[in-house]
Amino acid sequence: MLGDQVYGVIGLSDVAPNKFHDSDVNLLMTLGATVAASIQNTRLFEQTQTALSQTAYQAQRLGILNQLSADLNRVQDMDELYATAASKTRELFRDSDATFAMLTDNPRLVRLYALQDPTAAHFVNVGLVLDNTLIQQSLQQNRLLNISDLSAVNFVDSAAMVSQGLRSTLVTPLFSGNNEPLGTLNIVSPHPAHFDALDEQLASQIGSLVSAALQNRRLFEQTQNALAETQRLATQARQATEQVTALNRRLTREGWQDYARIASTTLVAEAVREQHSAAAQTDAGNGGAAPENGASRRIQVPIVVRGETIGTIEMDYDDAAGEWTPDQQAIVNNVGEKLGLVLDASGAG
CATH class of the missing domain: 3.30.450.40 (GAF domain)
Known part of the structure; x- marks a missing residue:
């Protein structure tokens, strides 16, 4: 329509309710x-x-x-x-x-x-x-x-x-x-x-x-x-998300670093700081002297969610069984990685 002269009609339709804004x-x-x-x-x-x-x-x-x-x-x-x-x-x-x-x-x-x-x-x-x-x-x-x-x-x-x-x-x-x-x-x-x-x-x-x-x-x-206006709101939303993410990362990282210093071995604390998922063999007893024959040893794997270490998996085993093979350590590492993915998917991160 131009002025008061009608040339025809153009329209849109959709099966969904409230489709158009x-x-x-x-x-x-x-x-x-x-x-x-x-x-x-x-x-x-x-x-x-x-x-x-x-x-x-x-x-x-x-x-x-x-x-x-x-x-x-x-x-x-x-x-x-x-x-x-x-x-x-x-x-x-x-x-x-x-x-x-x-x-x-x-x-x-x-x-x-x-x-x-x-x-x-x-x-x-x-x-x-x-x-x-x-x-x-x-x-x-x-x-x-x-x-x-x-x-x-x-x-x-x-x-x-x-x-x-x-x-x-x-x-x-x-x-x-x-x-x-x-x-x-x-x-x-x-x-x-x-x-x-x-x-x-x-x-x-x-x-x-x-x-x-x-x-x-x-x-x-x-x-x-x-x-x-849409771009302005999107920018505000992105900035807010970045701020929340940064705060979450800071709280998660600092909390687990404190936990690692208090409740875990020095190797676990290092794993938390470095944020890597690798099995670390340590002596039972929080890093004490090497155990005697028959004593137990421990495998520790960090649990990483979105780049942040939130905990560890610890496994004790008999020293008489000897050192773990790379394949055995890979299995434990895989468990830690998959646990981190599950926690991330469930919103635990």
Whole structure:
């Protein structure tokens, strides 16, 4: 939909309940506005082809209109949008000027944009009261106004234009795709009865293009703001996770280092500090002298969860059996590693 003209319907559906969110709605609205603008551009192109049989001036105007459509798709901000539209409108209408009256958060006030130099549109009035103006009438009736003699009507803005030497105007309403009023495009001339039916049609086409561009720009800015907010929240969540992880690692490491110094052998304490999973053969009795024949020996394997040693597996065996083979120690090491994985998976880490 462009302005009040409906071209069709585009929609999404899903079997899951509550599948779509506000961001999906905004993206769908952007897509719909883009499709509508593409349809409008296609029709404008077809009109351009038809106009080749008309006067050279009319063909030139439609060419400028197509260029305006392309230029509006490349603007980077609202000011550039107003400047581009106002500049092209000046080219399209002889002996005329163009301004935009845009609604504000205050429903009784509008902001006027006028092209004061070839490259930028500026505020010329930030407090124009909307009451009893041609702008208000055009928006309320949602129709283009062609005032051939400004001195013959009694409106606040018409009196102001007459005082500036202006005699006729076209006031074109601008509406978003969901029929929300945005403002008006105002084309003025110092000549009375300056605009005809072809001018009205051209002004309506400009209004449709500008309305679509305004909505696309606003939706783009809303999407960018939403993405920035999402990235900010994701960064905060990542930083919080890193802080919790660092605190958890610190508490786990310091706690088990204290335990190792108090309750285990010096070899276990070293294993905890080095954070490696390797079976260490030690004498029973917390690192005392080598045992006599028949005494027991001990295998100790650190339990590691997410890089942190949280405990040990200790096994006593008869010294008469001799030293453990590498295969036997590998089995014990494997038990320690798998125990660490199980604890990690269960959330014990």
